[in-house]
Amino acid sequence: MPALPFPAETPLTWYLVLSAILFALGVAGFLFRRNIITVFISIELMLNAVNLSFVSFSYKLKQNDGHIFSFFVMVVAAAEAAVGLAIILTVFKNRQTLEIDEVSSLKD
Amino acid sequence: MNSILFLILAAIAVGCGINVVLQTHPISSALSLVGVMGALAVFYLQLGGEFIAAAQLIVYAGAVMVLFVFVIMLLGAGKERKTKPRIWVRWAGPPLLIFFVGAVAYVLETGLPPSAPVRFGGFDGGTVEAIGARLFTEYLLPFEVTSLLILIAIAGAIVLARKEID
Numbered sequence: 001m002p003a004l005p006f007p008a009e010t011p012l013t014w015y016l017v018l019s020a021i022l023f024a025l026g027v028a029g030f031l032f033r034r035n036i037i038t039v040f041i042s043i044e045l046m047l048n049a050v051n052l053s054f055v056s057f058s059y060k061l062k063q064n065d066g067h068i069f070s071f072f073v074m075v076v077a078a079a080e081a082a083v084g085l086a087i088i089l090t091v092f093k094n095r096q097t098l099e100i101d102e103v104s105s106l107k108d
Numbered sequence: 109m110n111s112i113l114f115l116i117l118a119a120i121a122v123g124c125g126i127n128v129v130l131q132t133h134p135i136s137s138a139l140s141l142v143g144v145m146g147a148l149a150v151f152y153l154q155l156g157g158e159f160i161a162a163a164q165l166i167v168y169a170g171a172v173m174v175l176f177v178f179v180i181m182l183l184g185a186g187k188e189r190k191t192k193p194r195i196w197v198r199w200a201g202p203p204l205l206i207f208f209v210g211a212v213a214y215v216l217e218t219g220l221p222p223s224a225p226v227r228f229g230g231f232d233g234g235t236v237e238a239i240g241a242r243l244f245t246e247y248l249l250p251f252e253v254t255s256l257l258i259l260i261a262i263a264g265a266i267v268l269a270r271k272e273i274d
Contacts, residue, residue: 009111015155018121020209021122026128031201037176042129045125045128056155058155059231067233071160071163072250074163075167075254079257085176088183090268
């Protein structure tokens with residue numbers, strides 16, 4: 001077995017850095033995409049990234065509070081998805097568009 | 109060979125995450141997000157979160173994403189029109205995000221006290237039994253409030269999706 005260029009056991013920081021990378025990708029999607037649904041999907045990606053952080057710290061501290069918090073995050077995300085998708089449906093019914101730039105009544 | 113498994117899954121998660129951002133069709137983004145969620149479920153399992161891993165697959169990858177795919181199909185969402193984001197977003201966004209990831213990695217490497225590497229089975233507080241015991245004693249009030257939140261969300265979704273707003 002040849003020696004690996006990285007540690008054989010996973011350091012905890014790798015999980016946290018992965019969580020940061022996924023969160024940054026979610027922010028990027030949120031900033032750069034122009035489709036309402038894709039923006040919404042990016043928000044879900046950010047929530048997932050934060051959940052990974054919760055569970056990693058839970059492992060480090062040997063307490064399951066992090067698991068319970070990520071459980072609550074999941075529940076809130078499910079409720080948010082239900083309401084958000086209903087809003088998207090209503091927007092589409094009233095405007096026939098999914099572009100966020102065309103839905104700017106509150107801004108103007 | 110924990111870290112090889114980690115690297116493979118991390119590659120899947122980051123690849124699918126990049127795909128979420130880059131795909132122009134919402135359905136491709138949604139299906140890539142399912143990939144991210146599946147990889148994350150395995151990470152939770154590695155970290156001892158059996159209950160969270162199962163909930164991730166059932167609630168997120170199952171219920172929430174089916175809802176997304178359902179709405180995308182219902183609306184017949186097509187390819188996104190190519191529009192340039194605002195100038196400051198285009199120029200300041202990517203460097204700021206890379207800086208964010210770099211800063212987090214730096215702080216974690218220097219600030220976090222050194223700890224033992226993650227070992228499968230190193231933490232057994234994530235079983236359904238352990239989570240349930242705390243959820244129904246210490247976290248009982250938040251849990252009940254959550255049920256109220258879901259009730260309100262259901263009512264809100266029904267009202268929003270049914271009525272035409274002039």
